[in-house]
Amino acid sequence: MAPPLQPEADNSKCITKMLFSCLLLLILLLPNIVVSQTIINNLPGFPGDLPFKLETGYVGVGELDDVQLFYYFVESGRSPKDDPLVLWLTGGPGCSAFSGLVYEIGMYLILFYVANIIFLDAPVGTGFSYAKSWEGYNVTDTISAAQTYQFLRKWLMAHPTFQRNLLYIAGDSYSGIVGYVLGDPTTIPHDDYNSRIPFAHRKTLISDELYESIKTNCNGEYINIDPTNTPCVSDLSAVTECIEKLYAANILEPICSYLSPKPVAVGSKWDPSYGEDSVDLLRSAPQIPKPWCRSYNYLFIYIWANNKTVQEALGIREGSIKEWTRCNASLSYTDDVFSVLNYHRNLIKKGYRMLIYRTNILHSIICFLFYNRGDQDMVIPYVGTHASIKSLNLTVSDDWEPWFVDGQVAGYTMEYYYKKSRLTYTIGGGHTAPEYKPKECFAMVDRWFAYYPL
Structure with missing residues (x-):
């Protein structure tokens, strides 16, 4: 016998209940955009309030958000809505972005007044980033790049006011494999x-x-x-x-x-x-x-970053890592990108600006900055970087010439072009440029962001 028909009101309730259940299931299945965000006004060991706006947090990436990438976000002290947004990737692979914040950019407040900067602990296992399962720690160049991309999309969804800012993906040393304003970059x-x-x-x-x-x-x-x-x-x-x-x-x-x-x-x-x-x-x-x-x-950074009070202030999840290290050399990391020149060639055709400075920055979506300040750097020698640039077969617009800060020679630079694309190459320092030459790096980036000649 067929079941009796239900009243229309009961059908409506049933449909509403079903839709609510589906919506709840969808919410549960969707990955969290930002798992945590903490605004930090002061930190242990720093007298008074911080002189800049600092936010920290985790963003889940990968399958079921298994990988939790930790970040520090410093808002521009000039005009956050107008200044560029920079994603900073420290090299290694395995060196914490906090090292870049404290010893490179933060030491001279290089970019805090000209850009909004996200310092990302990537790949997983770097700094305070962690995985919920042991499988999550097995990373390659391509996996790391994909997770960084996913991180950036989710971060921007959680920070919609920055979606219209010019975006630069920067970093140093090995981050040249997965990044793009390049300092002493690894290219091949x-x-x-x-x-x-x-x-x-x-x-x-x-x-x-x-x-x-x-x-x-x-x-x-x-x-x-x-x-x-x-x-x-x-x-x-x-x-x-x-x-x-x-x-x-x-x-x-x-x-x-x-x-x-x-x-x-x-x-x-x-x-x-x-x-x-x-x-x-x-x-x-x-x-x-x-x-x-x-x-x-x-x-002292080892003592400070492993202090429980400090970690509580930063919003670090208790038990997520055994010990913070500035550079984790024990990552389960596999190289699978052996040259990034084809990526450079493709991006050049799209009309982007580029800056390569010799001292450790590598990959940016909206611009390239090949800055090879590392003429004394034997880790990633300028010889290889310059050869990589030559292989791009660009046209020289401004040949080798000095550029100055406070009336002193800060380095040497060349300009290249291909149709609407522009590439600036400059040299003169040690491996991590902002750490060795903070004042010069600030002048270089400030001029470059403003479209001024070096």
Whole structure:
């Protein structure tokens, strides 16, 4: 027997209830846009209120928001609605964006008065970013880039007032693989590392005789060498002996004395000892040793960032990470992007401006800034960056010339163009440009944002 018909009112209630259930299910299934946002007015150790607006928070990305990316957002002190929005990605991979905030941009308040800046701890496992499952920690270049893109979309949805601002994706060192206003960027990892040999020769770190010998014996290949090629192996050993005691991030600065020294091979990839700090040394040093080393500046950040009161103030979720480190060298990270030049070529055709400065910035959506301040940088030598730019086959509009800050030469620059696209290339410093040359970097970026010549 067929069931009796229900009154119309009951049908209406049933439909309403069903729609409500569907809506509730949809809300539950949709990923949270921003899991948490905290406005911070003061921080432990800083006297009084902060001189800028600081927001921190987590954004869930990946399947079911398994990966929780942590960020610091500093609003422009000039005109937030008019100034550019910058997404800052620190290199490594695995170095916390907080390092960029404190030691690079924040040290001189470089961009706080000309841009709104999101400092992102990416990839997962960097800084305070974490995953809810162990699978979430397995990351590649392409996965990291996709998660960063997803982060940015969600962040903008939660901050709609910034959706009309000019967007720059910037960073330094390895962030050149996944970013775009570029400082001492990694563009083609193999070629960048391979260029350390000609860089060493140009800086007279190796003799003319050794350089000519290694070029011949290794046939210009210093990374993927044949171990049975005895003359090449012997020459590489001689080069390593010449440069292994230098501070690679800036060859003019003293090298730090590590408790367990790890010589860096000529063709090796990123390593914490390459311009980074040694936690063992920092924890055991009773006082700042001499000679002064840049890494000693990082001592107190480990103590501060791991303090429970500080983490509570920053809005860090308790138990989400075991210990904060400035650069996490133990990431489960796989390289799968071996050249970004094709991406550059495609973006050039779209008419974007570009700035490459030699010292550590790499990838931007609305503009490129290739700034190679690192003419003393042997981690990512300027030799490889300049070769990458040449391979783009752009037209030179302004040839090599100096640019000035306070009447002093701040560096040298070249201008390139392709139709409506513009690329500015400048050089002159150590690996992480704002850390080594804060005043010059501020002047450079301020002029560039304003479309002024350097």
